[in-house]
Amino acid sequence: MIALQRSRERYVFSYRLLRVVHRVVSAPGRYAAVRDACCIAIVQKQEVAMRRLIFGISTALLLTGCNTLEGVSTLMDFSNHPVAAKAAEGSRATKQDILAIQQPTRVTPVRNGSSQCFDYELENKGKKKDLYVGFTDTGTVNAYGYITCTEAIKAGYLNSNAPSRQIY
Known part of the structure; x- marks a missing residue:
């Protein structure tokens, strides 16, 4: 829950920063490259944060599943004793x-x-x-x-x- 909240806060901050940068460099011409570079950097940060979140959730699910599979294996091997x-x-x-x-x-x-x-x-x-x-x-x-x-x-x-x- 905390990770999701932090991820959302980062997203809101990134979105606000993007809007400020967009206003400053919204003039066509020489600032367009700066604006595009900022947009790409923000999107890449969000992708990294999302990948970390997905990796963390996947790892937790995998570890929980291993423990459950061990219990099922024990029942299958020894319940007929x-x-x-x-x-x-x-x-x-x-x-x-x-x-x-x-x-x-x-x-x-x-x-x-x-x-x-x-x-x-x-x-x-x-x-x-x-x-x-x-x-x-x-x-x-x-x-x-x-x-x-x-x-x-x-x-x-x-x-x-x-x-x-x-x-x-």
Whole structure:
């Protein structure tokens, strides 16, 4: 927004300068070349400013898109893993269901030890990804994601004891 405002201010200033120069050198003859040179210089400055603005916006969109593509890639590679698929069932999946599929690499106590979080290291086609599965006090899944339990606790994903809800 600030870049657009600055660009507009530059444009207004350039336009005003062009009008002053045009009045001064509007007489035909020897000043016509000076007027044309000023017009060309102002237009070139505006083009450079616009190119910088477009480049900045394009770079921001590209970087945002890369992060989104990484998330989609993770889902495509690991969502069909049995542990991830079972955790995705939410409150219908229990701790015993998850343990029946695979033992966790690490168990972390959460909410003052009243519940647990399981860490898994998934592997598919040579790629590895962390997965955490958090449980309620009753042993049903209430959170899961492609980070570690430690990161999930720091982000506050495991603060609630409420069962997971499917949100559409």
